[in-house]
Amino acid sequence: MAIIAIAVIVGKSNDDQNDKYNTYTVKSEQTDNFTGVVQADQKHAVSDEPKADDETLASSNVRNGEEVIKGQVLFTFYRNMSSEIASANLEIRQAQLAIQQLNTTTDKNTDYQIELAKDQAVLGDAQDKLNKLTKAQSRTVLAPTAGLYFKDSEGRSFVYGTPIIEGNVNEFSLDKIKKGKSVTVIKNNGDKIKGTYGSKDKIPYNNGAVSYYHFQVNTDETLTYGMHVQIQNKTRGFKIPKTAVKSGDTVYVVKNDKKHRRVLDLTKYDNNYYVKKGIKAGDKLVLF
Structure with a gap:
């Protein structure tokens, strides 16, 4: 009976230890990806x-x-x-x-x-x-x-x-194309170069069940006409809910059932914070 009682007490203690923090699991960085082809601007x-x-x-x-x-x-x-x-x-x-x-x-x-x-x-x-x-x-x-x-x-x-990249986007992602915004262009050989969004259509070129629009991306590197590329929006970093942030720049990471204070370079956007480094996907953050 004594052995059973000890086991119950230990088990309950472990459960309490595991449940004493409400946590948020950091997810992978979210990126917006589009396709494009190199064409002449005229x-x-x-x-x-x-x-x-x-x-x-x-x-x-x-x-x-x-x-x-x-x-x-x-x-x-x-x-x-x-x-x-x-x-x-x-x-x-x-x-x-x-x-x-x-x-x-x-x-x-x-x-x-x-x-x-x-x-x-x-x-x-x-x-x-x-x-x-x-x-x-x-x-x-x-x-x-x-x-x-x-x-x-x-x-x-x-x-x-001049060779420019022309991509297309549907009506649900049109607001993600902002003139002058930095993007990453991935060439067909996997190399990555920097680019910026140029103009985008105000009138759709296809307005069936879903409307589609053309947009342009400019790069400093001269690309080959006809090359197909991937266009990747610059990520804001890892998303952190505001309830995981203390004093404007501090979070607590749970590791081995203990919380560890970590100061991050956070950027606020809407109701969340974002950070480029200092944490990784899978980290558990304490919610307050």
Whole structure:
């Protein structure tokens, strides 16, 4: 009977020891993950094809896959307008001779003024005509933006702008995409780089049962067009309920049935605290 009584007392003592703290078990850090693909922020069609039967490609100044700068001359086209230009030059010369002849008269009367105005108008029209012909004789195609020139297998040419990451998010997670917020970008080889959120759609691109929106992520590292990446929101750290915090920065960790004081660098958000280090998932914190 004495042995049984001792066992009961010891067992009760252990139960009391285990139950004397209300605790919270620290969970793993929560992260928001999205997918994205590297695309150009701009895409402009350019053409090395003549626009008219009498136009020919005079020069091509870019190779497939080459980097270009905005305003760079990509292609030059030429139209043979020598006869039209010669005709315009003849009109200019005749108008100039008429004015010279008119200026030889010494009587600068009203008739003189009228004739001079007519000849000057003819000269001006002929010069305008020559300028238009000269411009039409040569046409250039300029790079509309800085980026990469690429001609596909079907002969279509484009200039692709700066590579950016485009992701998509549903309506329930849209508030997690905040412009300027830091993110971690995980490349397809597992390497991690830093990025920041750029713009996001205000209008969904798909509004079926659930609406979806595009958003952009910018990185300092230039990524390859078409690369698929993972986008991971910067975590706030381990969540700690406010009832586990004493004096603004202190928690008590239960270990071997004893509580141990620990001072942490806490950040408050909503009704909880978060910490990056000093505790780990699985730790039990005393609730007060």
